[in-house]
Amino acid sequence: MAEERDPDGVRAALQEVRRQRAQIERDEAAAVRRARNDGLTWEQIAVDLGVTRQAVHKKHRGRGPGRRL
Secondary structure, eight states, rough: OOOOOEEEHHHHHHHHHHHHHHHHHHHHHHHHHHHTTTTOOOHHHHHHHTTOOHHHHHHHHTSSSSSOO
């Protein structure tokens, strides 16, 4: 199989975006855990993240205080 050409570094740029996205997801999860541990409501967290309460709760429920096992 011939080596793929990427003269403009487009594939490398896409891979960097993927790495950054994964880091942002980890950072968000850590921030939400801290916020919940500090007593913030899902509504407060959602406002700060610019999403709905339902979206942040669905994505991060089960993390922080009151976690059901």
